[in-house]
Amino acid sequence: MVFGLSEGSGVGPPTRDAAWFDQLFAEHAVSVHRYFVRRAPRQEAEDLVAEVFSVAWRRRDSIPEDFVLPWLYKTASYVLSNHRRKPTLTLLADVGSTADERTRSMDPADLVVEDDDVRNALARLSSRDRKVLMLHAWEGLDGEGLARALGMTRGGAAAALSRARARLREAWVS
């Protein structure tokens, strides 16, 4: 899996300019969109993607070169958390909207997973376990990439995944 940006020249770190950003968007927009499709009402996914790339542009100097996509996923998790909590401006306009409260208070896994067994098993897990498992199974992350997306050490991520898998198996059979 390619986590970083493809480097045309392969010489030196890329200048983080407009062309770099175009490439960032081109290479990862679809992946980030799918991240949100998996976790949020689909009609909101594109706005959330835009938020992630907006943050990416502002924070471009802090994006680790070889782990761009995990960084974007990590940022996406913040954006999603903020979206649900409604503290950001994206959400301020929606305060008091009962319709919005309803959709955002639902667990996205309930909205989007059609396999009853999977949904039931996920429902028995902690949100932390669900987060780890989704990143692994759906975003295809493990090792350092998973660690970056979770904001943990690689060891911590490996242990978290191992435990989450064990608990998923238990939830599956129970």
Add this chain to the structure above:
Amino acid sequence: MNDYQDDEALARLRAADPATGAHPDLHRISQRLRGRTPLGSGPVGGFAPGTGYSFSDTSDTAVRVSDPGARTSRVGFVVAASVAALAFGGGGYVMGVASGDDDQGGPTTTAADSDDEREASDGSDSVEDLAASEGEAYGGDGDIGYDSAAGGYAGPVVPVAGDGLSTERTTGTVYAADQGGEAADPGALLEQYAGALGIEGTTESDSQTAYVTDATDGRSVHVYAHGGLVSVDYSNPALDPYCEDYMAEPGMMFGEDGPDTITCVPPGEAPDEETAIALVKEFADTAGFSYDDYEFRFEVFDPMIAYGEDYEELMGEQGEAPPADDTVDTSASTAAPDAQDLLERAIEEWGPEGYPDVLDVSVTAHRTDAPLKNYQSWYFGVTDQGVSYASFQLGEYVSLGDYPVISPAEAVERANDIRFQQIGAYIPDLEFDASYFEEWTEPEPLPPLTAGEPIPYPLTESTVTGAELHSGVVNLWDGTEFIAPVYHLTDDEGNSWQVLGLAEDALDFTP
């Protein structure tokens, strides 16, 4: 892959991926990003003076968009850069969220630094100004008008060999994991390493995996055998910088056979290169694996998302200068008090206190004499207290000898051969080397479907002008993996294909 074969729950979870086939409306995202980022203003485009943005207002440039859902490697679809810049023309909509700090020290000289944006990013834009410029950005008539500029995938591209491609065959070495190696018995390997590291607990194992968690301190070793190779993971949770966070979390941290809790060893400052590598070697010596043929590299990563103090600033930016978007509020000052409260709580939760300094470093080890030096590297997470995590692979790739390799011209034919399209060949050395900007001609709209007429199914031929032979990795469906010559074919349009180079004489097609 074996994860999924062995674990029905995980496999079903993966299969339940709700994003299968999902694709974003890139126009909509681009629209949301205008004024906030320089999307579409890169060198692929022209410059539109007075707009605050440079961008392509023609359809002759493109950005290749990666689609991870595509099954064939290197497949992308192409979006005209003008789409990304849609609706910029005629307006200068920018909002005051650009942070001056962001640009400090950054090597960026982009359209986003243009005068127009600086003027607009001083935070002085009133709601009315933003609304007015928003209207302008839409061309004043509400017509964002991107449909006509839409680029996209123009049908399959069929590679054909250019005249300059060689028709001469060659030979190349094939390597495979030594099946007589250490992977034969993961249980025995586990016993060896766990014993050396003083890990005592209940061992569980099967033919492929074995693992143990220490009943007292929670350290664990996993051994995973695959295709003649073996991977070993070691974790010492007490040294993990997030140990105390884990301990604060309810639930089974270490499984039934592990301890209920452990004593964390908080790290001090991150070790320097010499110390970190010395700690890794000490760990290797204790565990009992040789690093004679490995060279070590030291890396300090930024935090995954290094907001730190900046995150408060980021939140402040959003609070003071929100997107001028018709679905959002436009000023924190107009927000309901409870929203402000939520904002403050979020800052508290996600702000600097939530993100301590990075206290561990990474050490990787690369084998100097391997056919693919960087393909199987070792990784260690290290604090000043020792190795908190280790992942290393054992097993030898041995040469199977030289095998016949098809010519570059034949490789192009093979790129069109279905027999070689279902098993991917992957060139690790090229993983980060691809061009994503290229000239683009807007495809003509397809003719309408008409009863009785042939259905449009356009195919484009493209001449392959480059063929490089690399060492690549091929994985077969049962986990068998080998290293073989793989061609990297390129045309002048930015397309590329990776094709197994082994001649048919070298392959056994028996089902």
